[in-house]
Each structure stands twice: as C-alpha cells, then as structure tokens.
Amino acid sequence: MSNIRFFKTFIAVAEYGSFAAAADRVALTNAAVGQQMRALEEEMRRPLFDRSQRQIKLSRDGVLLLPKAKRLLADYEQMITEAPDGEAMEGEVSIGGITSGMGLLANCLVQLKKLHPRISVNLMTARSDEVVNLVQAAKLDAALLIETARQNFDGLSWTLLYNEPIVMLANATQTAGIDDAVELLRTQPFIRYDRSTAVGRKVQSIIKSESVEPLEILELNSIIGIADLVRQQVGVAIVPLLKNFDWHKDPSLRVLPLPGDLAVRRVGILEQGTKSAITGEIRKLLMSAVAK
Numbered sequence: 001m002s003n004i005r006f007f008k009t010f011i012a013v014a015e016y017g018s019f020a021a022a023a024d025r026v027a028l029t030n031a032a033v034g035q036q037m038r039a040l041e042e043e044m045r046r047p048l049f050d051r052s053q054r055q056i057k058l059s060r061d062g063v064l065l066l067p068k069a070k071r072l073l074a075d076y077e078q079m080i081t082e083a084p085d086g087e088a089m090e091g092e093v094s095i096g097g098i099t100s101g102m103g104l105l106a107n108c109l110v111q112l113k114k115l116h117p118r119i120s121v122n123l124m125t126a127r128s129d130e131v132v133n134l135v136q137a138a139k140l141d142a143a144l145l146i147e148t149a150r151q152n153f154d155g156l157s158w159t160l161l162y163n164e165p166i167v168m169l170a171n172a173t174q175t176a177g178i179d180d181a182v183e184l185l186r187t188q189p190f191i192r193y194d195r196s197t198a199v200g201r202k203v204q205s206i207i208k209s210e211s212v213e214p215l216e217i218l219e220l221n222s223i224i225g226i227a228d229l230v231r232q233q234v235g236v237a238i239v240p241l242l243k244n245f246d247w248h249k250d251p252s253l254r255v256l257p258l259p260g261d262l263a264v265r266r267v268g269i270l271e272q273g274t275k276s277a278i279t280g281e282i283r284k285l286l287m288s289a290v291a292k
Contacts, residue, residue, distance in 0.1 A: 004072075004073065004076050005026075005036070006036050006037075006039065006040045007040075007069045007072055007073055008026055008073060009022060009026050009028065009033055009036045009037065009040075010036075010037065010040055010048065010062075010065075010066075010069055011066065011069055011070060011073065011138075012025040012026050013033065013037065013049075013056065014058055014062070014066050015137060015138060017055060017056065017057075018055065018056050019033040019034050019037070019056060020033075037049065044061075044065070046059075046061045047059050047061065047062075048061055048062035048065060049062055050062075066155075067154075067155045070155055070273060070274075071273070073273075073274055074273035074274050074276050089116045089118070089119055089277060089278055089281065090116065090118035090119060091118075091119060091120070091275065091278060092119075092120040092121075092122070093119060093120070093121055093122070093141045093142075093275050093278045093279065093282075094121075094122040094123075094124070094139070094140045094141050095109065095121060095122070095123050095124075095140065095141065095142050095143065095144075095279075095282065096123075096124050096125065096126060096131035096134055096135070096140045096142075096143035096144070096145075097123070097124075097125055097131065097143055097144035097145070098125070098126075098127070098128050098131070098144060098145055098146060098267075099125050099222065099224065100223050100224060100240075100242050100245075101144045101243070101267060102125050103244060104144070104243065104244055104286070104289060104290070105123070105144045105286070106123065107289065108282060108285040108286050108289055109121050109123060109282070111285050112278075112281060112282060112285060115281075116278075116281070119278060124140075127197075127221075128145040128146040128148075128197075128198075129151075131143035131144075131145050131270075132145060132151055132270065135156060135270050135271075135272050136156065136272075138272055138274065140272065141271070141272050141274065141275045141278070141279050142269055142270060142271040142272060142275075142279040142282060142283075143269070143270050144161075144267065144268075144269055144286070145267070145268070145269075145270055146198060146199070146265055146266065146267055147160065147266040147267070147268055148198040149198075150198070153270060155273075156270055156271060156272060156273065157270070157271040157273060157276070158268055158269075158270050158271075159268050159269050159271075159283055159287075160266055160267075160268040161267055161268045161269060161286055161287060161290050162243055162267055162290045163264040163265065163266055163267070164240035164241050164242060164243055164264060164265040164267060165240070165241050165257075165262055165263070165264050166199065166202060166203065166206070166238060166239065166240050166241070166258065166262075166263040166264065166265065167238070167239070167240075167241045167255050167256060167257060167258060168181040168184065168185070168236060168237070168238050168255070168256040168257075168258060169226070169227060169230050169236065169237045169238075169239055169247065169253060169254070169255060169256075170184055170188070170230065170236045170237075170253070170254045170256060171230050171231065171232075171233045171236075171252065171253065171254070172251060172252055172253060172254050173233065173252070174188070174233045175188065175236065175254060179256065181256045181257065181258050181259065182210050182212060182259060184236050184256070185207070185210070185212050185214050185236065185238075186212055186214070187215075188215065188235055188236045189215050189216075189217045189234065189235030189236070190214035190215055190216045190217065190235055190236060190237070191216075191217065191218045191219075191220065191226050191229055191230065191234060191235045191236070191237040192214075192216055192218065192219040192220075192237070193219075193220065193221070193223065193226060193237065193238065193239050194219060194220065194221035195219065196221075197221070198265075199239070199240055199265050202263050202265075203238045203239075205263075206238060206258055206260070206263065207238075209260060210259065215235075217234070217235055218234070218235070223239050223240065223242060224242075226239055227239070227242075227245075227247065227253070230253060231250075231252045231253060238258065240264075240265040241255060243267070243290065269282070269283050269286060271283070
C-alpha cells in the first residue's frame with residue numbers, strides 16, 4: 001500500500017502546478033518528488049500526470065484521483081489529531097473569517113482553547129472571496145464566510161450557520177416619523193455598500209426593482225463602518241442585519257424592512273478537510289453560539 005506521504009506529495013503537485021513547487025511544500029528534493037510520483041503511478045497502474053507540455057498537469061485519471069486522495073489524507077489526519085474520549089485535542093489550525101463575523105468566531109476560538117489548551121490557533125480576517133481562495137489552496141484549514149452563487153466548494157465541506165436579512169439602517173433622530181424604507185431611499189442621503197460584492201449586487205437589484213435613484217454620497221466596503229456613519233446622521237444604508245450586533249437595541253439606529261421578497265446573506269463555515277477533527281469542533285461551537 002502506498003505511503004501516505006506519496007498522497008501528500010501528489011496533492012501538493014496538483015495544487016502548486018510543478019514538482020519543484022511541491023518539493024518546497026513537502027520538504028523534499030525535486031528528484032524525490034518525481035520518484036514518489038512515478039512509484040504512485042506504478043502502484044495505481046495508470047498515468048496521473050500529463051507530461052507532454054512544459055508545465056505538469058494532472059491527467060484525467062489524476063483529476064479523478066485528487067478528491068479521493070484528499071479524503072484519504074483527511075481521514076488519516078483525523079485519526080492522528082482526534083483525541084480519545086476524555087482527552088484534549090492538540091495541533092495547529094489556521095482559521096479565517098470575514099470582519100463582521102470576527103467577534104463571533106473569536107469568542108468560539110476562546111472557548112476552543114479552554115476545552116483544548118494544546119491546540120494552537122492562527123486567526124486572520126479578509127474578504128470572503130479571499131478566504132475562500134485560501135481554504136481552497138489549503139493555506140487555511142477553515143473559514144467563516146459568505147456563500148455566493150459564483151463560488152465552487154467542490155472537494156470542501158460547507159455548513160450554513162445563519163442567514164442575515166438585508167434591511168435598511170437609518171438614524172433614529174434623522175428619520176423619526178418615516179417608516180417607509182423606499183421613501184427614505186428617495187429623500188435621504190444614501191451610503192452604498194460595496195457594489196462589487198454579492199451583497200452589493202443584491203442591494204443594487206433591490207434599488208432597481210423600486211425604480212429609485214438614491215442620493216448616493218459614499219460607497220464603503222465595511223458594514224460596521226457604514227453603521228457608524230448612519231449613527232452620525234450621514235445618511236441611510238441598505239445592509240445585512242449583522243448577527244450578534246443588536247442594532248435593534250441601539251437607540252441611535254432604526255432597522256426597517258425592505259419591500260418585496262426577503263433577501264438574505266448566507267454565512268457559514270468552509271472546511272478544507274485535512275484537520276477535520278479540530279475544525280469540526282469549531283463548527284460545533286459556532287452552531288451552538290448562533291442557536292442561542
């Protein structure tokens with residue numbers, strides 16, 4: 001039976017596009033990578049790479065083997081990191097997340113450290129599309145991010161955690177007595193959320209459906225920043241109702257529903273799979289937190 005290391009090397013070649021790049025990733029020489037891949041092809045009894053061009057590419061059989069190799073490696077890693085009943089897990093894990101979900105994620109990671117103090121956590125924040133790419137490249141083990149129709153999660157594990165309805169956010173003093181979101185959109189300065197994002201495109205679709213030309217004054221890519229500007233009476237905004245921010249309880253803000261079908265932002269956790277025992281524990285903590 002092939003050594004697990006051969007499959008690790010195979011996955012690295014597939015992800016980094018050459019024997020040399022994979023060699024750096026798995027701490028082998030270029031020649032050793034080539035020897036391992038030839039041995040793996042002999043054992044699998046089929047060519048796994050197309051060597052007819054300058055750049056190494058997976059053959060059809062190699063493409064079919066890749067997700068199976070990832071699952072095999074994930075099962076192996078889980079056996080290594082999974083703690084027996086009553087024992088703490090250990091190991092290093094890298095987690096990413098969107099800025100608006102960082103408070104929720106950080107709180108769950110604090111709980112994780114209390115339960116399993118021998119786990120070392122690296123945490124980073126970035127845009128949703130950026131953390132997706134990092135999980136796909138195995139540079140992150142998991143990430144809290146936004147699901148969009150344009151993303152491809154093949155070979156990864158996706159779990160929906162919660163939906164955030166898209167609403168109008170208005171200043172309580174500035175808009176007192178006006179409960180119609182469309183009327184506010186027509187008459188108040190409008191702070192737009194980044195139209196290059198999935199939510200920004202949904203916002204534009206809502207505006208278009210109401211045949212409104214808002215008095216746009218700013219465009220930001222920070223929902224939290226937009227909320228601060230609304231508090232300062234700069235204008236109104238259409239944004240997701242962020243989980244765990246309690247805007248309904250903020251005396252300076254009003255949360256107003258939008259007309260038509262309810263639009264939502266779907267937030268979940270994407271797991272790469274190689275450290276599924278630890279990321280699975282993080283997923284459970286997140287699900288427990290959002291259920292409260």
